[in-house]
Amino acid sequence: xxxxxxxxxxxxxxxxxxxxxxxxxxxxxxxxxxxxxxxxxxxxxxxxxxxxxxxxxxxxxxxxxxxxxxxxxxxxxxxxxxxxxxxxxxxxxxxxxxxxxxxxxxxxxxxxxxxxxxxxxxxxxxxxxxxxxxxxxxxxxxxxxxxxxxxxxxxxxxxxxxxxxxxxxxxxxxxxxxxxxxxxxxxxxxxxxxxxxxxxxxxxxxxxxxxxxxxxxxxxxxxxxxxxxxxxxxxxxxxxxxxxxxxxxxxxxxxxxxxxxxxxxxxxxxxxxxxxxxxxxxxxxxxxxxxxxxxxxxxxxxxxxxxxxxxxxxxxxxxxxxxxxxxxxxxxxxxxxxxxxxxxxxxxxxxxxxxxxxxxxxxxxxxxxxxxxxxxxxxxxxxxxxxxxxxxxxxxxxxxxxxxxxxxxxxxxxxxxxxxxxxxxxxxxxxxxxxxxxxxxxxxxxxxxxxxxxxxxxxxxxxxxxxx
RNA sequence: GGCCCGUUCGUCUAAUGGUUAGGACUCAUGGUUUUCAUCCAUGCAAUAGGAGUUCGAUCCUCCUACGGGCUACCA
Numbered sequence: 001x002x003x004x005x006x007x008x009x010x011x012x013x014x015x016x017x018x019x020x021x022x023x024x025x026x027x028x029x030x031x032x033x034x035x036x037x038x039x040x041x042x043x044x045x046x047x048x049x050x051x052x053x054x055x056x057x058x059x060x061x062x063x064x065x066x067x068x069x070x071x072x073x074x075x076x077x078x079x080x081x082x083x084x085x086x087x088x089x090x091x092x093x094x095x096x097x098x099x100x101x102x103x104x105x106x107x108x109x110x111x112x113x114x115x116x117x118x119x120x121x122x123x124x125x126x127x128x129x130x131x132x133x134x135x136x137x138x139x140x141x142x143x144x145x146x147x148x149x150x151x152x153x154x155x156x157x158x159x160x161x162x163x164x165x166x167x168x169x170x171x172x173x174x175x176x177x178x179x180x181x182x183x184x185x186x187x188x189x190x191x192x193x194x195x196x197x198x199x200x201x202x203x204x205x206x207x208x209x210x211x212x213x214x215x216x217x218x219x220x221x222x223x224x225x226x227x228x229x230x231x232x233x234x235x236x237x238x239x240x241x242x243x244x245x246x247x248x249x250x251x252x253x254x255x256x257x258x259x260x261x262x263x264x265x266x267x268x269x270x271x272x273x274x275x276x277x278x279x280x281x282x283x284x285x286x287x288x289x290x291x292x293x294x295x296x297x298x299x300x301x302x303x304x305x306x307x308x309x310x311x312x313x314x315x316x317x318x319x320x321x322x323x324x325x326x327x328x329x330x331x332x333x334x335x336x337x338x339x340x341x342x343x344x345x346x347x348x349x350x351x352x353x354x355x356x357x358x359x360x361x362x363x364x365x366x367x368x369x370x371x372x373x374x375x376x377x378x379x380x381x382x383x384x385x386x387x388x389x390x391x392x393x394x395x396x397x398x399x400x401x402x403x404x405x406x407x408x409x410x411x412x413x414x415x416x417x418x419x420x421x422x423x424x425x426x427x428x429x430x431x432x433x434x435x436x437x438x439x440x441x442x443x444x445x446x447x448x449x450x451x452x453x454x455x456x457x458x459x460x461x462x463x464x465x466x467x468x
Numbered sequence: 469g470g471c472c473c474g475u476u477c478g479u480c481u482a483a484u485g486g487u488u489a490g491g492a493c494u495c496a497u498g499g500u501u502u503u504c505a506u507c508c509a510u511g512c513a514a515u516a517g518g519a520g521u522u523c524g525a526u527c528c529u530c531c532u533a534c535g536g537g538c539u540a541c542c543a
Contacts, residue, residue, distance in 0.1 A: 011543050046543060103541060119470055120539090145541055162473070171471050171539090179541040186543045210472050210538035233474080234536070242536075268480095271492090275481055279491055298474095298481080301536065305479050308493045318506080355505040419502090427503040434503075442504040 004036035004200045008062075008069070009076075009190070011043040012054035016061035017250040018304060019205060019235045019243050022269045026232055027203045028067045029270075029292040039197060040069035043076045045189065061252040065262045066285065079193060083184040086192055086222070087146050087177060091131075095221035096177055098134045098144040099126045103180075122147075122173040146178035148188070148217060155213040160230035160294040162206070167213045175214055187211055191218035199227050206231040230294055233273045234301040243304060255309075259360030261320070261328055264313040271312075272302040282315045314357035322349045329359050336363060340370055347452055351444045368438040369452065374461065376439045381468045389432035390466055392422060396433060397462040406455055411447045436465030 008024040010016065016024075031038040040062070044050040059073065090096035099122075106122065113120035126134075127149060138144070150173075156166045177188035184192075194202060209231045219226050235243045243250050249258070255265055267283050275298075276283070276291045283291065317325075326349060329336050337345050348369045349362065356362045368374055385393075399414045418429055430446045437458060443449060450458055 009543095013543080043543060049542080106541090114469080117469070165472070167472070173539085175539095176541055181541080183541085185541075190543085205537095206473070207537055208543095213472090214538095231473090236536085238479085240535075271480060273480090277482085279482090281480095281492060300474050302481090303479060305493070308480065311493055314506085357505095425502055430503040440504090444505090445501090446503075 002200065004031060004034050005039065005198050006031050006036060006201045006203055007039040007041050007194070007197060007199050008067075009041040009043050009193075009204070010058055011046060011049075012051060012058060013046065013049040014054060015251045015253055016058045017243065018252065018269070019250075020058075021061070021065060021252050021265070022235060022272060023203065023205055023232055024062060024065070024067050025266060025269055026230075026274070026292070026297075029289055030201065030203060030230075030294075032289045033292055036200070037070040038067065039071060039074065039199070041074040041076060041193060041197070043186075043190075045076050045080075045183070045186075047077075057253065061256075064256055065252070065266060074193075074197070076189060076193060079189070079196070080183075082196070083189050083192055084178075084182060087184060087188075090148075090177070090221060091134075091146060094149065096146050096148050097127055097129065097174075098137075099147045099174070099176075100137050100142045100144045101125060102143070124174060127174065143180045145176045145180050147174040148177050148214075148221060150174050150217055155216055157212065157216055157226070157229060159209070159212075160201075160228060161233075161297045162209065162231055162299060165209070165212070169213075169217070172214060172217070177218070187214045188218055191215040191224070192222075194227060195219065195222075195224045201230060202227045203230045203232065206233055230297070233298055235272055236301050236303045238303060238305075240303065242301075249306075256332070259332065259358030259363070260309065260313050261316060261359065263320075264309070264316040267316060268309045268312045271308075272304065273298045282312065282319070284319075310357050317356055317358070317362075318354050320353070322346055322353065325349050325353055325359070325362065329363060332359055333363060337366070337370060344369075344452075351448055351452060355442075355444065365438075365440065365443055368440065368443070372457070372460075374439045376435070376465065376468055380435065380439075380441065384432050384435045385465065385468055388422070392418060392424075392429055392432055393436050393462050393466055395421065396429075397459060397466070400450075400455065400462070401459060403455075406451060408447050408451065411450055415447075433462075437461050 006027045008020075008027050010020050010024075028038050030036070040059070042055055042058070044055070055073075062069070087096065091098065101123065109123070110120045127147075129137075134144075150169050153169050154166055155169055155172075156164065158164050175187060176185055178184050212229055212231075216226060237243050249255065252265070256262075263285065266285060266288065270283065270288050270292075271281065274292070275296050277293075277296050278291075280287075280291075323346075326337075326345060348366045352362050352365045356365065395418060396414070399417065403410055403414060415426060415429060418424075419426060422429070431441075434443060434446060434449075435441065437449065437453065453461075
């Protein structure tokens with residue numbers, strides 16, 4: 001088998017959203033798994049809506065995810081003359097024809113059919129006109145579109161996900177391949193470009209499933225070799241509607257900013273609409289490449305569930321190396337940990353990492369170790385720092401102040417004394433102490449934390465908390 | 469309206485012509501951690517509905533319902 005060539009073909013009318021990322025992922029996985037090529041084509045022919053800044057956003061997001069594409073980015077708009085050339089060729093060859101029906105005429109006919117509750121079909125008035133007749137009408141100054149001459153018969157193809165799809169060509173109008181301004185339409189150019197790029201596998205969202213027969217008809221009219229098609233089910237929001245801007249976060253970039261690693265995103269996305277045929281849920285990229293298979297891709301749409309994403313992210317966080325975490329965080333927040341000793345940074349991350357679900361969780365907690373001054377939420381202060389808590393903190397301050405052996409065992413005995421002194425369990429002691437020390441209601445083990453913070457910081461914070 | 473696609477716990481999914489319909493997330497409860505998180509255990513929870521084929525259908529067929537997509541001189 002030849003090495004597959006696949007492509008991801010977003011239109012630059014917005015940022016890269018979750019659905020697009022999943023499509024890109026499956027393309028990329030398939031290419032990687034089979035030693036093929038993953039190409040990137042930007043479908044920027046809709047001049048009204050396409051913006052170059054979106055191209056940058058999309059390529060940035062793809063790079064962040066690690067979907068490195070082969071060759072240069074292909075801009076569809078650059079293929080304009082090629083598209084026009086093919087249209088002309090098809091007119092000459094008789095596989096397409098000029099249609100002189102105006103948009104207004106068609107709209108009127110469409111409305112009429114609707115009124116009569118009849119099925120509307122584009123009239124094939126000009127289908128069999130000769131090229132001379134075309135010229136005569138052009139000379140009259142009539143404008144025209146170009147339509148594909150769809151033959152009788154059945155168009156059938158085997159989708160890697162959906163199986164055999166069959167459509168009677170009668171259901172299809174002679175659709176427009178070039179508008180009256182000469183610009184080619186989507187279902188036409190996509191076929192030409194995919195063919196020109198030698199795409200072997202067209203992997204895309206299933207919103208394109210119904211258009212596939214039209215594209216196949218273009219391939220056939222030109223005698224081109226058909227690619228294999230694989231359509232992916234949609235990703236839905238929690239309301240079961242197609243994921244769109246109405247939903248909370250659909251932009252890949254937003255998830256990056258929320259502190260999810262690319263690995264976690266990819267891991268979660270891979271599980272939407274695909275299963276590894278095993279109970280494994282946590283994958284690194286290589287495992288995913290090895291396991292991916294179209295036979296395990298679902299046909300039904302999947303709902304995006306941020307709760308599960310968080311869980312996947314937490315699982316990934318437990319496996320990720322401290323040095324990697326530091327790199328990732330520094331990419332995310334360049335001000336993080338500046339002027340901090342690198343051994344200290346390592347220790348902080350090692351302490352905090354396993355109880356964090358996202359990089360942002362880590363950033364939040366690690367702040368406590370980097371900043372001299374921490375803030376205490378007023379409401380929580382009132383709730384936690386009652387008289388007995390203040391007494392505990394005062395006593396602890398006193399004991400720590402005269403303790404020079406800053407070790408776990410000495411700290412433990414200090415807390416033992418406090419426990420007997422106040423007749424409280426360790427849990428009751430920890431809560432106010434942690435709050436005094438960090439301003440947080442959660443965090444790493446208390447002894448580890450005290451050791452890492454160091455004596456000065458601990459004493460300062462304890463005495464500050466007493467005054468709150 | 470027409471065409472195409474789909475429908476298993478709330479969510480992601482597994483299974484097979486014969487299972488107590490399995491796992492994961494969420495949620496609840498308990499345990500571990502003398503805190504929180506993690507972790508572990510237990511529990512709640514599903515084959516859209518109706519016909520047919522069959523000794524037996526979640527699985528095969530048909531119908532209905534529901535959902536999605538396409539049906540544009542958008543991509």
